[in-house]
Amino acid sequence: MVDLTSIAQGFANVCNLQGLLYISIGVFVGLMFGCIPGLSGSTAIALFIPITYVLSAEIGIALLMGLLIGGVSGGLISAILLNIPGTAASFGTTFDGHPMAERGEAGKALGTGIVFSFLGSLLSMLALLFIAPLLANFALHFGAREYFAVALFALTMVASMSGKNMIKGLISGCFGLVIAMVGIAPIDNTFRFTFGQENLVAGFSLISVLTGIFALAEIMKNAKKSRVVEKLEIAPYKFKGFGFTGKEFVEQIPNALRSALIGIGVGILPGVGASTSNLISYQVAKDTSKHPEKFGTGIMDGIVATETANNATAGGAIIPLLALGVPGDVATALLLGALTLKGIQPGPLLFTSNPGLVYTVFASLMVANIVMLVMSFGAMRVFVKLLSVSRAVLMPTIMVLCCVGAFSNGNNPFDIVMLGVFGIFGMLIQKFDYPITPLIIGYIVGPMCEQNLRRALILGDGKCSYLFSSWIAIAFYALALFSVFVSLRKTVIANQQAKIKGELAVEGEEDL
Amino acid sequence: MKYNTANYKRIGAAIFIVFFGIMLFISSFFIQRRTSTGLGPDFFPRLIAIVIVLLGGIELVNAVKGYKFLEKNGKLIPIEARKKSLKDLFYDNLDWVSGALIVVYVIGIYYLGFLLPSVIYMFVQILLYTTNKKRNYILYSALSIIIPAVIYYTFRSYFHLMLPVGILG
Helix, strand or coil: CCCHHHHHHHHHHHCCHHHHHHHHHHHHHHHHHHHCCCCCHHHHHHHHHHHHCCCCHHHHHHHHHHHHHHHHHHHHHHHHHCCCCCCHHHCCHHHHHHHHHHCCCHHHHHHHHHHHHHHHHHHHHHHHHHHHHHHHHHHCCCCHHHHHHHHHHHHHHHHHHCCCCHHHHHHHHHHHHHHHHCEECCCCCCEECCCCCHHHCCCCCHHHHHHHHHHHHHHHHHHHHCCCCCCCCCCCCCCCCCCCCHHHHHHHHHHHHHHHHHHHHHHHCCCCCHHHHHHHHHHHHHHHCCCHHHCCCCCHHHHHHHHHHHHHHHHHCHHHHHHHCCCCCHHHHHHHHHHHHCCCCCCHHHHHHCHHHHHHHHHHHHHHHHHHHHHHHHCHHHHHHHCCCCHHHHHHHHHHHHHHHHHHHHCCHHHHHHHHHHHHHHHHHHHCCCCCHHHHHHHHHHHHHHHHHHHHHHHCCCCHHHHHCCHHHHHHHHHHHHHHHHHHHHHHHHHHHHHHHCCCCCCCCCCC | CCECHHHHHHHHHHHHHHHHHHHHHHHHHHCCCCCCCCCCCCHHHHHHHHHHHHHHHHHHHHHHHHHHHHHHCCCCCECCCCCCCHHHHHHHCHHHHHHHHHHHHHHHHHHHCCHHHHHHHHHHHHHHHCCCCCCCHHHHHHHHHHHHHHHHHHHHHCCCCCCCCHHHC
């Protein structure tokens, strides 16, 4: 089942000077973006997509995987030392990480976080190695109707990412679909919503949309936040080995395995990301612990649960990306965009047409994980220093880089203007409390959804019944319905609880 | 009693969404079809337009219900007692000011090329980020020139990316 030749080829593609250099750059930048609150690994990926243009597909993948692993691992540094999670994926790490740092055990907390992040990634990569080919093999039987069902399932998962208001999340997802409609329509290549603008014939540039909505909105928001003076108190740390004993490590293995399984499972599901898995695994670790009362006071168990799970999720999300061509979260949505721009179409066919490239992803992740472990321990001083870098210089620099990135897509200054437009749009929708993650997923999955729906209906002579004539498709429709039902139930319960407690959201209650 | 416009924010957004959905639906009829049979390129936009109108409608109902609930319980946000000075308004809306700066910057690149607008943008944006801090104008000026210049020359010489030179080129 496991293709050893392709695996060897994958490692050969990245285990050379250039490959290792770009993986190291990726991990370093990812850790940097991950550890600085307000930035994230996804922003780093969006920012670096243009750089991959000048690189070969293999080296481009190596850089992106480095950014992915670094981005998800960096969040623990600020979570432990500042009590501010660098990314939402490390939110749960603050619960026990910072109390440990306050007790003078910052080195132990960091060491635990880094080692178990490494293990979480490692376990998810093993899952990737064994599950992805099976899933891809199964997906080889998929036709247009099955792919439409998969895309629909991924789109309904946006409901679970919608925060407290599911309707707003779904509307946001629809806006993503609308943005993706601009340009040439699939199948018959008709111009759509181009308003006679030649620059819009190919649709909005992926980089302009993603970096605009993601990074620019952040730059604007941070300008306002900069008025609030934050005196950052960074807890001192000192490493001694990994920071914990062998006995402590062995004791944590069941917790780590359970958290990794949760992380991988959450990662495979489209739409649910590491920001959810770290909290779920923390809660499960607490519920199954012999000493739940100690959670939150600064114990290793809490850090092990959250950091193993969030890294496992990042690896798990690669499985549907490679096997089905469906992104699991925002980071993988960006990766899908980046790979498509490089002419690589992830999906089951890639496993047969270019297995070397598939395993380059796997090899890059493995190497990036090792680099992350070494770099986190070796260069911790640098990352801690970065926590106090002035946002006033960092944010405008990122903006300038965003412009370079937008331009590099097609050497067209129009894309830079659109970057600004999408920046304002991203800011606007967040001002009105509409989540942006569903929008990104809608934008990325939209074309797949439309193309396969139209193709399926052509194959079925325009009859809708054709869409339901496959058991696989029906299974995905059932999953889609189930995900909407679960989200709906969650929202209704949350609203009822708020009503009982008398808590009124400014939004008003009884929201769907 | 007058209330703060923040109370109507959600209702306004919902009305806009319904309006947008209707506009999308109408505009889908202007998409030229190349074939007369089967589903054309207008099908999906029309479908999404209908979904947007439906979701927008639900959101509007929820927004109105939420408003009425807050009104009934006297929880609406009251209007500011004191008129804000221009300075306060500026500081309160630093995010939008930055947004406006970014719009001017990207348009500036379109016409004037990359380098000059980037230097000006960097300097002004740093000032916007340091409104309540002691400023070091010499350092900010130096950084505003050095950073865009390094980025410009790195991408031009190493990545062979011909960044726009605009009318100054």
